[in-house]
Amino acid sequence: MTTRRSLWQLLAGLPLLGAVVPQAQAQEGPAAIGMDSPTGPPGTTMLTIFLRHDQTKTVSQINDHLKETGWFRDFPPAGIEVVSWYVMMGIGQVVTLRFPPERLREVNYLVERAAWGGYQTEFYPTYDYRGLYQDLKRKLG
Numbered sequence: 001m002t003t004r005r006s007l008w009q010l011l012a013g014l015p016l017l018g019a020v021v022p023q024a025q026a027q028e029g030p031a032a033i034g035m036d037s038p039t040g041p042p043g044t045t046m047l048t049i050f051l052r053h054d055q056t057k058t059v060s061q062i063n064d065h066l067k068e069t070g071w072f073r074d075f076p077p078a079g080i081e082v083v084s085w086y087v088m089m090g091i092g093q094v095v096t097l098r099f100p101p102e103r104l105r106e107v108n109y110l111v112e113r114a115a116w117g118g119y120q121t122e123f124y125p126t127y128d129y130r131g132l133y134q135d136l137k138r139k140l141g
Contacts, residue, residue, distance in 0.1 A: 038127040045101045046083060046126040049111065051119040052092040062118040071114040077106055083128075092119060096126055 040046065053062060066072060076082055076097060083096040097107065111121055 038129065038132055040098050040128075043100055044098050045104070046096060046098050046128070047104070047107065048094060048096045048124045048126040050092065050094055050122040050124075051115060052122070054118060054120060057118070065118040066114065069114040069117070071118070074110055074114060077103070077110060079103075080107065 053059075057065070076095075079099070080103065081098040083098050085093065085095045087093055099107065108123070115121060
């Protein structure tokens with residue numbers, strides 16, 4: 001009974017705590033300090049896609065599958081910017097795209113429809129840290 005009463009007293013005091021404790025300051029992000037967004041222009045996002053080779057298939061078999069599904073014809077969709085596209089030997093390919101967030105479903109659908117069967121895929125939301133790192137290095141280094 002005492003424990004229950006103490007809990008209710010604690011909960012009743014929480015609104016007062018909010019009035020006494022100063023509000024947390026918003027963290028300064030790139031926009032707050034006048035920098036461009038690390039994902040690019042406003043209204044864009046970046047996505048890195050790992051296209052891991054299916055090692056049960058030869059490169060020729062993978063390429064035949066990609067040709068058959070329209071991968072080479074359709075990827076990337078029109079209006080989607082390829083920021084980088086690298087081959088990681090023994091692993092596959094790593095593609096970073098920049099696009100409006102509302103087109104995420106379209107990108108995902110194309111990868112599912114055309115790349116699966118040739119690649120195993122992984123998706124990572126991405127931003128360009130290079131400029132932020134250089135600023136920090138200059139300020140703190």
